[in-house]
Structure formats: C-alpha cells, structure tokens
Amino acid sequence: MRQIKKIKVVIAGPFAAGKTQFINTVSEIKTVKTERRTQQSSEKSVKDYTTVAMDFGKVRIDDEHELYLFGTPGQFRFDFMWEILGEGALGIVILVDSTDPTTFHEARKIINFFQSRFPVPIVVGANKQDMPNAWSPEDVRIALDIDEEEGIPVIPVSAIDKESVKNALLTLFEIIRTNLTG
Amino acid sequence: MALTGDLRSFNFVDIFQVIGKDRKSGILFMEWKDLTCAYYVKEGEIIFARPIDKVYRVYADKDFDLLLSKLRMSAEGLSKTLERFLISRLNMKEGIFSFTPGFIKYGGEYPVVYPIEELIVLASRNLTPEEVERKISDELLLFERVPGKEEVLQKAKLNQMEWHILSLIDGERTVLQIRQMVNQDSLLADRALYALLALGLIRRKKKEVKQKQAPITLELLAKIIERIRSL
Ligand SMILES: Nc1nc2c(ncn2[C@@H]2O[C@H](COP(=O)(O)OP(=O)(O)O)[C@@H](O)[C@H]2O)c(=O)[nH]1
Ligand SMILES: [Mg+2]
Numbered sequence: 219m220r221q222i223k224k225i226k227v228v229i230a231g232p233f234a235a236g237k238t239q240f241i242n243t244v245s246e247i248k249t250v251k252t253e254r255r256t257q258q259s260s261e262k263s264v265k266d267y268t269t270v271a272m273d274f275g276k277v278r279i280d281d282e283h284e285l286y287l288f289g290t291p292g293q294f295r296f297d298f299m300w301e302i303l304g305e306g307a308l309g310i311v312i313l314v315d316s317t318d319p320t321t322f323h324e325a326r327k328i329i330n331f332f333q334s335r336f337p338v339p340i341v342v343g344a345n346k347q348d349m350p351n352a353w354s355p356e357d358v359r360i361a362l363d364i365d366e367e368e369g370i371p372v373i374p375v376s377a378i379d380k381e382s383v384k385n386a387l388l389t390l391f392e393i394i395r396t397n398l399t400g
Numbered sequence: 401m402a403l404t405g406d407l408r409s410f411n412f413v414d415i416f417q418v419i420g421k422d423r424k425s426g427i428l429f430m431e432w433k434d435l436t437c438a439y440y441v442k443e444g445e446i447i448f449a450r451p452i453d454k455v456y457r458v459y460a461d462k463d464f465d466l467l468l469s470k471l472r473m474s475a476e477g478l479s480k481t482l483e484r485f486l487i488s489r490l491n492m493k494e495g496i497f498s499f500t501p502g503f504i505k506y507g508g509e510y511p512v513v514y515p516i517e518e519l520i521v522l523a524s525r526n527l528t529p530e531e532v533e534r535k536i537s538d539e540l541l542l543f544e545r546v547p548g549k550e551e552v553l554q555k556a557k558l559n560q561m562e563w564h565i566l567s568l569i570d571g572e573r574t575v576l577q578i579r580q581m582v583n584q585d586s587l588l589a590d591r592a593l594y595a596l597l598a599l600g601l602i603r604r605k606k607k608e609v610k611q612k613q614a615p616i617t618l619e620l621l622a623k624i625i626e627r628i629r630s631l
Contacts, residue, residue, distance in 0.1 A: 225620075244628075244631055277627065277628070279620075279623055279624055283620065283623075285627070285628075319409060320408075323409070323534035330537070353403055356422065360417065361418055363598075363604075365600075365603055380631065388629065391621065391628065395618070395621050395622075395625070398618055399618065
C-alpha cells in the first residue's frame, strides 16, 4: 500500500478565535477533540469547553496526498506543542475574533511567534465578520500592527461559512504558489 | 464598522493609532466611570471633546458648525476641551470606548493643537508594565527605523528620553540592550518603544530567513488549489 503524504497547514489564534469552527467547516472528518472544562472563570463565560489536545481536520487531495489542518491548542501558549505544529507546515492561518479586541495583543504575539521561527506564508483571518460588532479587516490590520512590508494579508473570514473558509485557504495557497514560481 | 472595546485591554495608544492610521472621521465615545464623553474626530485628528448625558444628543447635532455656535464655542476654545476631558484622563484605565465613523458634518478647517501623534506620545507615558508587555513582549525583539517620517516626528513632540531611545534604534540593538543603555527605569524605555511603534517611526525588523527548498511541487499545489475550490 502506498504511503499517504501529509500536507500540513496550521490554524492558529487566540482562545475562541474560531479555529475549531474553521477546521470543522471544511474538514472531511470532524475534529478530534479532547475537550476539558476550562478553569479560568473569564474564559468560561465564552464557552464551557476548550481544546486541550489538538484539533485537526483533513481533506483528501488524491491517492497519495492529504491536506491536514492543525489547530493550535488553546491553553498552553507557545509551548513545545506549537513548535512541533509549525515544523514542516506549508503555511499558517492566524484567526482573530474581530468582535473581541481584548484578544488582539495575543494575536500579535502569535504572529511574532510563527514569523520568527517558520519562514512560511501567513494569512490573518479577521473572523466572525458575520457579527454586527466585528471590526473590519482593515481596522484589525492596524490594531495588530501589520505593516505592508510584512506581506501578511488580513482578510475577512466567517468560519461558519464554507465559502469563506475556502477563500482563506485559497489565499494562503496562492501565496505559496507565488513564492514557488517567483 | 464598529470599533468598540474596553480600555483595560485596548489602551489609548492603541485607540489613537487606529483612529489616526487611515485618517478616520466620526465620534469616539468614552464611557468613563464618572461621565460619558464624546470626542469629535475629523480626518484622524481629535478636535473637540464634550461630556454628554445621553448619547442620542450627539446624534441630534450632526452639523458641527451649528453645534459650535449653539455651544458658543470659539475655535480657540476647542483645544481647551481636549485638555479638560481627554489629556487629563489619559492616566485613567477604566472605561469603555466605541468609535462610530461618519455621520458628523464638518464645515471647514479647525485648529489642531494636539495632533493625534502627540496624543499617542502623551498616552504612552501612562502605560503600565502590563500594558507595554503586550507589544514589547520579548527582550530579543529587534526594531528598525522607518525612513521618511519627518512630519510625524515633528508632530509627536518627543521628550529628550524618547528621542534618545529613537536614536538608539538601528536594527541591531535588541530591546534588552536598549533598556540597558538608557540608565533609567526600563518602563520608560518600553513606553517610548510602544509609542514609536504606534507612530510608525519604528517597526519590527524581519528576520532574514532563507526559504528552504520548497517541500512541494507546483503540480501538487495546483491540485490542492483545485481540490479546495471544489469543496
Ligand atoms: N458568528 C460566528 N461565530 C463563530 C465564528 N467562528 C467561530 N464562532 C463561534 O465562536 C466560538 C469559539 O469558536 P471555536 O472554534 O471553539 O474557537 P477556538 O477556541 O479558536 O477553537 C464558538 O461558539 C463558535 O461557534 C464565525 O465566523 N461567526
Ligand atoms: Mg478550539
């Protein structure tokens, strides 16, 4: 039997940014979740469970290849798990909850983490654009201090919408293609 | 689009940075513990402040010139309102902000005594260690200067210490080294770095990382893109 090769993309972002939702929306399997009740009372108000092991989803490409979407775990920030996740990834999608500016600084730290370790394309998804109180992608970009020269597009995302998730992934892969040909 | 949040997590430097960056116009509402204020923003500059008892009153006065004559406010008086209701409050950490773009009709030109760049610097001088840590999060961060920012520099009215910090930034020195070179409280250095970053006078220096041999062929990439499209 032929070995199936994994093509890896990391879906990162602060707590409750929508990583699990994003992965579930396009994955052919449901995310493998090891949920645990969150401890912090502040986090508990957002949702009762958080991902402690790992979210992942996959999309079959052909007989030999599968696209894997790995979500970063919510509670342990920047630990060895993140290093392992980033290793060998083709690109990184960093999701931000556009309705929650309290998480923007954390999102910037996450960008810094990946930027300084893995020289792969990054796309920032300003998620939850379907919500009326969402900041626009442009305002999110400014709040995250992403300047043009960083080459990180900030695009509108609504992780509950399949077309929107597809668009985010396509944006990432188009950059990967440009880098490969240019 | 809504721009709302809590001062505790998104401080005044951050707010001013967003307002100033693409020269927004509109109203910034601040719900302080003791009062609610409306700050009038025209093309990225905050030109007038007034306490209000009801938010809808602001919406009733869309014509700015009419409002000024109703309040018998002179052009010179505008900056005084900023001193009273904004600058004196930059050290307060409790409040809810929301920015509503548009809807106020501004007439001509109004004096800008406190440019947004200066407000950013003034606000940065009140940042707490927890607040600066959000952006100056790593001792090994490297910053470089952004060329062609003379105008911003003029408007920012940096003090001597802040100038000194700016002069130390050369794309080589780390945050740690800069902190050590200013023989002061490192909080002062961090506040200055935070402000310089918000002003766009400095930026994070990108690590030069060589793209490793691409682990994927163009053909496979085309396949992936096709597959995602067909999902
Ligand atoms: N309205 C809306 N809700 C979303 C969207 N993405 C995620 N959510 C919700 O936000 C919450 C956190 O999402 P989750 O995927 O668990 O976040 P994670 O911690 O990053 O994995 C959940 O209640 C989701 O249903 C979105 O695009 N729109
Ligand atoms: Mg999750």
